Amino acid sequence: MLQSRGITDLISAEKEAQGRIEEARKRKNKRLKEAQNEAKTEIEHFKGDRDQRYKSLEQQQLGNRNQMTEESNRTTQVQIGDLKDQYESNKGALLERILTLVCDIKPESHINARID
Amino acid sequence: MGLSEADVTKQIQQMISFIQQEAAEKVEEIEAKAEEEFNIEKSRLVSQQRIKIIEYYDKKEKQIELQQKVQHSNLANASRLSILKARDECIEAFKEEIRKKLDFSKVDRSKYIIILSNLIIQGLYTLMEPIITIRCRQDDYGLVQRLIPDAIRRYKQTVKKDIEIHLDQKNFLSEKLTGGIELYAMNDKIKVSNTIEARLDIIFHQMLPEIRETLFGTNHNRKYYD
Numbered sequence: 001m002l003q004s005r006g007i008t009d010l011i012s013a014e015k016e017a018q019g020r021i022e023e024a025r026k027r028k029n030k031r032l033k034e035a036q037n038e039a040k041t042e043i044e045h046f047k048g049d050r051d052q053r054y055k056s057l058e059q060q061q062l063g064n065r066n067q068m069t070e071e072s073n074r075t076t077q078v079q080i081g082d083l084k085d086q087y088e089s090n091k092g093a094l095l096e097r098i099l100t101l102v103c104d105i106k107p108e109s110h111i112n113a114r115i116d
Numbered sequence: 117m118g119l120s121e122a123d124v125t126k127q128i129q130q131m132i133s134f135i136q137q138e139a140a141e142k143v144e145e146i147e148a149k150a151e152e153e154f155n156i157e158k159s160r161l162v163s164q165q166r167i168k169i170i171e172y173y174d175k176k177e178k179q180i181e182l183q184q185k186v187q188h189s190n191l192a193n194a195s196r197l198s199i200l201k202a203r204d205e206c207i208e209a210f211k212e213e214i215r216k217k218l219d220f221s222k223v224d225r226s227k228y229i230i231i232l233s234n235l236i237i238q239g240l241y242t243l244m245e246p247i248i249t250i251r252c253r254q255d256d257y258g259l260v261q262r263l264i265p266d267a268i269r270r271y272k273q274t275v276k277k278d279i280e281i282h283l284d285q286k287n288f289l290s291e292k293l294t295g296g297i298e299l300y301a302m303n304d305k306i307k308v309s310n311t312i313e314a315r316l317d318i319i320f321h322q323m324l325p326e327i328r329e330t331l332f333g334t335n336h337n338r339k340y341y342d
Contacts, residue, residue, distance in 0.1 A: 017139030028150035039161035
């Protein structure tokens, strides 16, 4: 009688022990699954930060683009203006010279055809 | 007979304790392993994805940089081109200004007569043909007719050859020209264009380097001059 009671106690102790081990294993699997989810959240956070960084760079570049175009146009216009001023101030003497050259005609017969 | 009741109970208790202890150890082991594997898996996943994300955004940021460089280059090119265009327009305007000043055939008659007769004789010297047809502006018809005999005389004197000149009565040069004549020989197969415009074209073209330098200054980027 005592023996059988002792054995049942042992058996139930064993069962309980197994139960606890099973539970521990279940918790372990659950924890592993949590790894996936937590990783996902962390990555999404990281991605969000990076994306924001990129977007602000994009915005900055857009602003720069407009500024650059304006500046380039302004500089070009100034240079064209200077060009025209140069032209106006330098053309005088040259114009007269070309006029003279066009009107100054010296007809000469071909050197091989000259008879002295 | 064997063990007493108390001994048996004690032994069984011991065995139960042992079982419980072993189980507790096992559970601890499992839990430690769980944490370890959790951390390994999580950091593996995170770094794997991190690398991909970093690669992706680095590439996109490089594209932005590239776009900026392309735009910069495009702007520089466009600017250079507009400046060149402006220069070209100045030179064209310059030529036109000169051409307008060459339109003096009605204003300075004596000067025009001298030039016209020189153009005629120069044309004759160039062609050296016995039969010539001259084409002029309709307004100049009378004037050219009067200048032809003198031209023939000068030609005969220098070249010692006979020459026959016809003045085209049907075809005339455009009224838009500022002056001068065209000469034809060999049944209109050889043509000499001795208009004032033609002279301006040739002279202007030959002088272009000088014109550019005088109007706009020397080019400091130029390396070769021969």
